[in-house]
Amino acid sequence: MDVIGLLNDLTGNNLLLWKVVGSTAVFCLAGLQVLLAARLWGATSFPPVGTGTAARAHRVVGRVALLVAVLVAVSCVAGPAGPTSPTRVLLHSVFGTLVFVILAAKFALLRVLRRGDDLLPWIGTALFLTFAGIWATSVADYVTAR
Amino acid sequence: MVWVGIVVGCLVLAVAGPVAMVRENRPAGRAAAAPAGAAAGAAAPVVSMENIAFAPETLTVRPGTEVLFENRDVAPHTVTAEASGIDSGTINPGKSFRLVVNQPLDYICTIHPSMKAKILLSG
Numbered sequence: 223m224d225v226i227g228l229l230n231d232l233t234g235n236n237l238l239l240w241k242v243v244g245s246t247a248v249f250c251l252a253g254l255q256v257l258l259a260a261r262l263w264g265a266t267s268f269p270p271v272g273t274g275t276a277a278r279a280h281r282v283v284g285r286v287a288l289l290v291a292v293l294v295a296v297s298c299v300a301g302p303a304g305p306t307s308p309t310r311v312l313l314h315s316v317f318g319t320l321v322f323v324i325l326a327a328k329f330a331l332l333r334v335l336r337r338g339d340d341l342l343p344w345i346g347t348a349l350f351l352t353f354a355g356i357w358a359t360s361v362a363d364y365v366t367a368r
Numbered sequence: 369m370v371w372v373g374i375v376v377g378c379l380v381l382a383v384a385g386p387v388a389m390v391r392e393n394r395p396a397g398r399a400a401a402a403p404a405g406a407a408a409g410a411a412a413p414v415v416s417m418e419n420i421a422f423a424p425e426t427l428t429v430r431p432g433t434e435v436l437f438e439n440r441d442v443a444p445h446t447v448t449a450e451a452s453g454i455d456s457g458t459i460n461p462g463k464s465f466r467l468v469v470n471q472p473l474d475y476i477c478t479i480h481p482s483m484k485a486k487i488l489l490s491g
Contacts, residue, residue, distance in 0.1 A: 227457060227458035230478060235478035237479050238479060238480055238481065292377075295381050295385070299384045299385055299388045301443055301444045301479070311389070315386055318382075319382045319383070323378075323382045325378045326375045326376075329371055333375075334372055
């Protein structure tokens with residue numbers, strides 16, 4: 223099946239642009255997730271919402287971010303958009319792999335094994351930094367190539 | 369059970385990227401694809417798609433010339449000239465597209481819009 227052709231048609235011949243928008247959205251949502259997590263853990267008073275609200279928002283935002291990340295990842299795997307330079311593509315692939323390994327580890331710990339709460343700040347920070355790496359090796363390259 | 373599925377899904381996606389990259393970049397497959405296209409159109413001018421670019425970016429041919437577009441990249445591309453109503457559809461890595469040129473063309477790859485090139489007519 224011509225997945226990339228289908229996605230390109232669905233996005234009005236603007237698949238790469240939509241991937242850029244998706245990656246940027248995920249990166250921003252990941253940053254928001256760090257802030258919300260810090261709030262619900264009581265590490266900061268920003269954003270100015272209650273911890274219950276922060277927890278609910280963290281859950282919803284996380285699911286939206288995961289959904290968008292999966293959509294972008296599937297389009298990347300179905301039709302790699304590189305290389306414009308081999309190092310960039312290599313790093314992008316490493317970050318892409320890492321982000322889903324970390325997500326798998328997080329869900330396995332929290333939802334399947336139900337332990338490892340004390341690791342959450344580290345896992346969350348690692349996720350945000352990895353999403354930043356993905357963003358830098360794709361969107362930044364897309365913008366500077368224009 | 370749902371979360372086990374999500375964990376497995378994440379791991380599958382984690383592995384899928386490198387596997388796809390290695391498969392697309394396998395030297396044997398790519399080496400085989402290029403000569404096959406070249407042999408098929410020995411006399412036809414060739415525009416290659418490589419490193420997210422058309423090469424050459426400007427090609428001059430006589431009217432009625434058949435031009436061969438070869439995708440030597442790891443990414444799928446298109447040859448699209450909307451003004452002329454020409455669209456190759458998706459050309460996957462290792463595949464090619466032939467076009468008889470009877471008019472000047474400004475074309476792009478709609479998957480990677482930064483890829484732009486043109487064909488001019490001589491004579």
